[in-house]
Amino acid sequence: MTGFEIGGASAADMEMIRAWADEEGWNPGDTDRFAFAVADPDGFLVGRLDGEPVACVSAVRYGTGFGFIGFYIARPRVRGQGYGIRLWKAAMSRLDGRLVGLDGVVEQQDNYRRSGFRPAWNNVRHEGVPQAGDDGGVRVVDAATLPFSRLAAYDRKFFPEPRDAFLSAWTGLPGRTALAAVRDGQVEGLGVVRPCSGASRVGPLYAATPEVAAALLRRLAEHAPGGEIAVDVPDANPTATALLAALGLVPTFEAARMYTGPAPTVDLPGLYGVASLELG
Numbered sequence: 001m002t003g004f005e006i007g008g009a010s011a012a013d014m015e016m017i018r019a020w021a022d023e024e025g026w027n028p029g030d031t032d033r034f035a036f037a038v039a040d041p042d043g044f045l046v047g048r049l050d051g052e053p054v055a056c057v058s059a060v061r062y063g064t065g066f067g068f069i070g071f072y073i074a075r076p077r078v079r080g081q082g083y084g085i086r087l088w089k090a091a092m093s094r095l096d097g098r099l100v101g102l103d104g105v106v107e108q109q110d111n112y113r114r115s116g117f118r119p120a121w122n123n124v125r126h127e128g129v130p131q132a133g134d135d136g137g138v139r140v141v142d143a144a145t146l147p148f149s150r151l152a153a154y155d156r157k158f159f160p161e162p163r164d165a166f167l168s169a170w171t172g173l174p175g176r177t178a179l180a181a182v183r184d185g186q187v188e189g190l191g192v193v194r195p196c197s198g199a200s201r202v203g204p205l206y207a208a209t210p211e212v213a214a215a216l217l218r219r220l221a222e223h224a225p226g227g228e229i230a231v232d233v234p235d236a237n238p239t240a241t242a243l244l245a246a247l248g249l250v251p252t253f254e255a256a257r258m259y260t261g262p263a264p265t266v267d268l269p270g271l272y273g274v275a276s277l278e279l280g
Contacts, residue, residue, distance in 0.1 A: 004083055006090050009044035009056070011037075017044065017056045020073050021278070022197050025253075027230065028278060029194040029201055031176070035169035036060070036279055043094075044071070047087040054078045059091035060279055063161030066264070067095035069102040070278035088115070099160070099264065103232075103255040103277040117258035121236035123274055126249035127199045129227040130217045133247075138215035143171055143178035143190060151180070154187045158206055158271050159280065160264035170275065177223040181212045191216040192275075193223050200224035202231045205273030210243045213272045217247060231273040240272040 009017065014033040021028045036044070040060040047055035055074040061067050069091055074084035092100070092115070103123055104112045143151060151171065152164045171178035171192055181189030189207040193200050202220055207213035221227045231249065233240050234257065255277055257263075274280065 003050040004047060004086065006045055006047050006087055008042055009046050013046050013053065013056070014044065016053060017046075017071055017073075020056065020075070021071060024073060026277070027196045027198040027201065029196050029276075031173045031194065032276065032278070034173055035166055038169050039163065039166035039279060045087060045091055045094075047074075047083055049078065049083065055084050055087045057087050057091045058278065059094040061095065061098070062159075062163055062280075065098055066161045067098040067100045068280040069095070069100060070276075070280075072102075072108075099262075100260045101264075101280055102258055103274075103280075104258050105255050109256050109258070112256075112258055116260050118260075119256045119258050120263035121234050121257050122254050123232040123257055123277060124235055124241070124251050125230050125232050125253040126244040127228065127230040127252045128247075128249035130214070130221050130229070130247040130249065133214065133218065135215040135218065136211045138189075138212050139182050140179050140189075140215055140219050141182055143180040143192075146180055146182070146187065150187055151190065154190060154206065155204070157267040158204065159266065159275075166279070177220060179216055179219055181207065181216060188212050189216050191220050191273075193220040193229060195225075196230075199228040199230040202229045203273045204271075204275040205231055206267075206270050207272050208270060210239055213240065213243055214247060232277055233273055234268065234271055236268050237271055239269065243272070 043060035044058045046053050057072045058070040176194045178192045189212040191205045193202050221229050
């Protein structure tokens with residue numbers, strides 16, 4: 001493996017990683033990289049062979065006890081030659097001592113098991129145009145009109161560590177729409193839609209009830225070209241799966257949410273769509 005070096009990703013590398021993920025059919029958001037960069041500026045690694053980028057991975061630290069692996073890609077011409085596993089080991093070393101999560105595509109899940117990961121649930125991508133309906137009196141507002149501290153506190157119900165910097169960028173980047181459901185002054189739902197190469201991705205999608213989730217989905221779809229959206233739904237929340245089917249969205253892709261230890265305690269009944277398969 002002479003000539004193979006691992007280093008941190010540059011801004012240009014982040015754009016390259018996004019393009020690689022698109023080639024894999026993962027449909028990442030057009031501007032996700034800008035939010036990812038603030039989540040953990042040193043959390044993206046690139047492997048170079050004789051100076052040419054051939055592999056990438058993210059190993060993002062959250063708080064003091066959690067980490068998330070994503071964007072694990074080796075270019076087709078170097079697969080099976082050991083470069084990817086060297087990069088993987090560097091990523092896992094960066095997260096040593098933490099509970100680590102990832103969303104593993106089907107063909108890689110056995111490899112992740114050998115690295116100590118165990119499945120917690122599947123995130124199943126549902127795509128389509130939500131059927132029209134009555135919002136049932138759910139009050140939906142621009143999330144930017146609420147104090148950010150309230151949004152961050154709400155996000156903590158669904159994620160094992162604070163991620164305020166990431167959430168601020170994720171909800172506020174140009175071209176995105178972040179909506180919140182509010183009742184009696186309390187946040188009861190939050191959703192973000194972002195442009196992608198394919199169907200616009202919705203995530204996260206949090207809701208106190210299916211009615212709140214449906215109202216948010218319909219309103220978010222108004223900001224997607226042709227109304228077509230994609231949501232990564234935990235199958236551990238059967239109410240969410242049933243709602244997406246009732247709204248006319250169909251499964252197109254799945255990845256196993258896996259952890260190196262017991263799954264963290266989060267509000268699964270309120271989790272209708274994860275923020276990102278790449279960073280959790």
